[in-house]
Amino acid sequence: DAGITQSPRYKITETGRQVTLMCHQTWSHSYMFWYRQDLGHGLRLIYYSAAADITDKGEVPDGYVVSRSKTENFPLTLESATRSQTSVYFCASALSETYEQYFGPGTRLTVT
């Protein structure tokens, strides 16, 4: 399907486990982003990528790792999940840094 997809849509994991959230876009957009959305904090940027093999930290990067070996994929890994990482995670992409960002449907992650 065209667009931006995220998987899984829902995930429950235990504290200390590693979990990877997937993001895939079919537009060949250069820029991709990961955000988390929490009540009281709104949307906050975790990591972003300007192109394949180029990534940089956002506002709240601690505890997360990203990679971007292919333009269309931008996985987000929680190396050792903590309860504070319970959140809804959104992936987004944009043609360039001053263009509209398009968001995926989100992944609801619960860490028990």
Added chain:
Amino acid sequence: KQEVTQIPAALSVPEGENLVLNCSFTDSAIYNLQWFRQDPGKGLTSLLLIQSSQREQTSGRLNASLDKSSGRSTLYIAASQPGDSATYLCAVSVMNSGYSTLTFGKGTMLLVSP
């Protein structure tokens, strides 16, 4: 650090009313401003993008204005409908370590009653 504030946090109006949502930001050095809509449990849908050089953008019943010097934007919704009920988010594009990223407000939750 850029901060984005949206007022009011929640708004309830009867169907047919025209309404205005407000967004303010602390640093006027922005590339653009984007308005999004988010339905409960869903992702964000882009509504309008205003480049820093523009004053307003229109799409159907929606009109967004930008006053960069005063750090303000408004989203005007004409003839509101129950289907407009959602949370509306404002975000500004700012420079961060050589790249442009979005900083979001916390949103205005809109309820349009029939």
